[in-house]
Amino acid sequence: MPEQLLWGMEIVMNGLMTGVLYALVALGFVLIFKASGIFNFSQGVMALFAALTLVGIMEGRVPFSHLIKAVSGVSVHHFGWNVPAFAAILLTMAVMVLLAWLVNRFIFRHLVGQEPIILFMATIGLAYFLEGFGDIMWGSDIKKLDVGLPEGINDTIDEVTFNLLGYGFFIDNLDLWATFVAVLLVIALVMFAQYSKHGRAMRAVADDHQAALSVGINLNFIWVMVWSLAGFVALVAGIMWGSKSGVQFSLSLIALKALPVLMLGGFTSIPGAIVGGLIIGVGEKLFEFIIGPMVGGATENWFAYVLALIFLVFRPQGLFGEKIIERV
Amino acid sequence: MKMKLATLALGAVMAAGPAMAELVFPSLSYRTGPYAAGGIPFADGYADYFTLLNERDGGIGGEMIEVPECETAYNTEKGVECYEATKDLGSLVYQPLSTGITYQLIPKITADGIPMLTSGLGRTSAKNGAVFPWVFNFPANYWDGASVAIKHIIEEEGGDISGKKIALVYHNSAYGKEPIRTLEKLSEKHGYELTLQAVDHPGQEQKSQWLQIRRERPDYVIMYGWGVMNQVAIQEAVNIRFPMENFIGIWWSGSENDVKPAGDGAHGYKALTFHNLGDDYPLYDDLKKHVFDKDLAAGSGDQHGTAIYNRGLYAAMLVAEAAKTAQEIHDTSKITPAMMRDGMEALEMTEEKMESLGLPRFGPEFKVSCENHGGNGYAAIGQWDAKAGEWKLVTDYMQSDQEIVQPLIEADSMAYAEENGITPGCN
Numbered sequence: 195m196p197e198q199l200l201w202g203m204e205i206v207m208n209g210l211m212t213g214v215l216y217a218l219v220a221l222g223f224v225l226i227f228k229a230s231g232i233f234n235f236s237q238g239v240m241a242l243f244a245a246l247t248l249v250g251i252m253e254g255r256v257p258f259s260h261l262i263k264a265v266s267g268v269s270v271h272h273f274g275w276n277v278p279a280f281a282a283i284l285l286t287m288a289v290m291v292l293l294a295w296l297v298n299r300f301i302f303r304h305l306v307g308q309e310p311i312i313l314f315m316a317t318i319g320l321a322y323f324l325e326g327f328g329d330i331m332w333g334s335d336i337k338k339l340d341v342g343l344p345e346g347i348n349d350t351i352d353e354v355t356f357n358l359l360g361y362g363f364f365i366d367n368l369d370l371w372a373t374f375v376a377v378l379l380v381i382a383l384v385m386f387a388q389y390s391k392h393g394r395a396m397r398a399v400a401d402d403h404q405a406a407l408s409v410g411i412n413l414n415f416i417w418v419m420v421w422s423l424a425g426f427v428a429l430v431a432g433i434m435w436g437s438k439s440g441v442q443f444s445l446s447l448i449a450l451k452a453l454p455v456l457m458l459g460g461f462t463s464i465p466g467a468i469v470g471g472l473i474i475g476v477g478e479k480l481f482e483f484i485i486g487p488m489v490g491g492a493t494e495n496w497f498a499y500v501l502a503l504i505f506l507v508f509r510p511q512g513l514f515g516e517k518i519i520e521r522v
Numbered sequence: 523m524k525m526k527l528a529t530l531a532l533g534a535v536m537a538a539g540p541a542m543a544e545l546v547f548p549s550l551s552y553r554t555g556p557y558a559a560g561g562i563p564f565a566d567g568y569a570d571y572f573t574l575l576n577e578r579d580g581g582i583g584g585e586m587i588e589v590p591e592c593e594t595a596y597n598t599e600k601g602v603e604c605y606e607a608t609k610d611l612g613s614l615v616y617q618p619l620s621t622g623i624t625y626q627l628i629p630k631i632t633a634d635g636i637p638m639l640t641s642g643l644g645r646t647s648a649k650n651g652a653v654f655p656w657v658f659n660f661p662a663n664y665w666d667g668a669s670v671a672i673k674h675i676i677e678e679e680g681g682d683i684s685g686k687k688i689a690l691v692y693h694n695s696a697y698g699k700e701p702i703r704t705l706e707k708l709s710e711k712h713g714y715e716l717t718l719q720a721v722d723h724p725g726q727e728q729k730s731q732w733l734q735i736r737r738e739r740p741d742y743v744i745m746y747g748w749g750v751m752n753q754v755a756i757q758e759a760v761n762i763r764f765p766m767e768n769f770i771g772i773w774w775s776g777s778e779n780d781v782k783p784a785g786d787g788a789h790g791y792k793a794l795t796f797h798n799l800g801d802d803y804p805l806y807d808d809l810k811k812h813v814f815d816k817d818l819a820a821g822s823g824d825q826h827g828t829a830i831y832n833r834g835l836y837a838a839m840l841v842a843e844a845a846k847t848a849q850e851i852h853d854t855s856k857i858t859p860a861m862m863r864d865g866m867e868a869l870e871m872t873e874e875k876m877e878s879l880g881l882p883r884f885g886p887e888f889k890v891s892c893e894n895h896g897g898n899g900y901a902a903i904g905q906w907d908a909k910a911g912e913w914k915l916v917t918d919y920m921q922s923d924q925e926i927v928q929p930l931i932e933a934d935s936m937a938y939a940e941e942n943g944i945t946p947g948c949n
Binding site for chain 2: 201204205208209212259260263267269271325326329333334335336337338339340345346347364366435438439440442443444445447448451478479482483486490491492494495496
């Protein structure tokens with residue numbers, strides 16, 4: 195088999211894995227938008243906040259230690275214990291549920307009936323608040339996140355492809371795990387939405403708030419639940435991305451990668467987020483491989499947004515989004 | 523009564539504003555934002571050195587030092603705002619830890635007559651003081667870094683690197699592209715094959731670049747990164763099992779923050795530096811006695827001895843020595859920014875001086891002049907010891923290839939002079 199073709203195959207496989215990681219971030223946006231019509235600008239920062247909280251709990255860090263020192267002069271950074279990863283994930287999830295409740299109680303409950311742009315602006319404010327709050331709570335240093343997921347080249351795939359094709363493919367173990375977790379997450383979310391009582395209530399709220407209210411669905415509860423689910427998705431995305439680069443401020447910027455994914459897949463479709471992520475992941479990697487060397491490289495962000503722009507022109511609702519029909 | 527009121531008002535103004543007799547060294551810091559992990563230790567080191575001088579020596583030449591800090595979040599517009607907000611406080615010299623802010627400030631500080639020091643960053647050709655009288659970039663610049671990295675590779679390869687493959691992984695920005703021309707010129711001289719790998723900002727996703735490196739198997743990789751790009755690149759290099767001792771970062775890719783997330787896999791990774799590493803210096807004893815133990819340390823006090831904290835100390839030490847030189851030249855302790863510029867242009871850093879400051883062998887020796895605002899282009903190589911969790915200097919300071927670097931600086935600075943109608947000259 196020609197070398198270029200083998201490399202292309204390797205790139206497609208890695209692009210698929212990267213696409214799954216993009217989709218993980220995009221899923222959080224979809225959940226909230228679907229249920230409440232809010233485009234949650236703070237989804238990336240929620241991933242950062244969740245990952246910061248997870249590391250903080252795992253390492254037994256004292257929250258607000260810098261603030262405590264500045265105010266009282268007392269220097270306490272660690273409790274002196276470590277929490278196992280699984281327990282820390284559960285505790286972090288509890289924090290994200292609390293955050294969801296607080297966000298609804300103090301922000302969105304006061305904005306019911308407001309224009310979408312107002313709600314969007316509120317999420318921008320929330321993003322900036324969480325950025326600063328996360329820094330004050332856990333510090334700005336880069337934190338290593340190790341929840342026990344394997345990292346580095348998968349030797350089995352390397353050996354098998356080498357024996358079969360004469361070229362060993364590189365697949366990162368962490369990406370394989372991310373794919374596995376993302377598949378489980380999507381199945382769980384779809385099952386929840388389709389078959390559980392609260393999932394059906396969530397879909398009813400998404401279809402028509404007024405109608406849902408009229409049949410006795412508690413809107414506040416559903417919104418807290420949806421924000422908690424988005425918090426859970428943010429935690430999963432934060433774990434996967436944070437394991438690759440350490441937990442740091444830049445984790446919040448992964449939201450930028452989710453935007454073209456959403457434009458492609460549609461803002462209201464969970465399968466759309468996955469398919470959009472895969473298309474962006476594979477497309478940007480192949481484009482960088484084939485066209486990148488001719489134009490100096492670093493084409494990936496450009497490609498993702500140009501592809502999204504093309505979709506906006508020809509199919510503004512995305513691949514799986516609901517077509518907006520307004521009758522006059 | 524009127525006299526009393528006037529006296530009170532004057533007193534209030536003097537108390538509220540900065541005392542003009544003080545020496546003001548503003549700190550355009552970034553403790554927030556995507557690069558806070560690099561900005562915090564630098565700002566802490568910069569502030570702690572001046573606190574030490576105030577506590578131990580009563581300032582410089584009897585004048586107390588003030589370090590007003592202004593948060594830029596590494597944002598160029600905010601950096602310019604900070605400059606405008608602090609320049610009238612009697613600011614003697616600016617050290618923005620950002621190439622973007624540096625480029626914006628060059629025309630402003632030139633017009634306002636306030637010197638700027640951009641050690642290891644900013645506009646490389648500012649080394650030519652005949653064109654850039656107010657900008658200094660001693661002791662080393664980006665092009666020196668590229669050249670010293672190649673020099674180290676030549677030493678590792680026993681003197682001959684013809685036919686070797688060297689890849690540059692760089693941040694796709696003006697900063698990241700800085701070494702390309704130098705490396706191309708050096709490849710013509712030494713016969714190595716150079717490949718370029720641009721990484722999009724912020725650098726969170728680099729799979730394409732590292733798959734290509736895995737396919738092409740370069741003998742060495744040089745990196746010009748900053749922020750998350752560094753951590754991801756080092757992790758990806760570990761993932762593809764690239765030999766870490768053949769992976770060399772510029773000094774902005776050589777902090778503890780960059781290597782720790784990759785754990786033991788980062789062991790052996792190298793990075794350039796223009797100052798020494800660790801905390802085994804007499805100066806640290808003084809810092810402990812006069813600053814840390816008195817609870818006067820800047821920030822949370824958890825950055826002492828890190829690579830970028832040391833860079834902050836070094837940056838403060840250089841301008842403090844320049845201020846002393848200015849006081850000697852002008853025979854006054856109350857120096858102005860113009861006098862400070864003269865002090866910087868007459869600065870000479872010798873081993874004897876560094877030893878007397880409690881920082882033996884901390885940086886290269888150099889002498890500044892009007893023609894040479896950038897020092898002699900010396901840098902060393904540090905290597906990360908993951909087991910000990912510390913950087914260690916593994917080479918002496920090496921001089922960059924002046925035959926290559928100097929003509930590039932001359933050409934670039936003269937082009938700038940022509941574009942901006944500057945008549946180069948040294949008085």
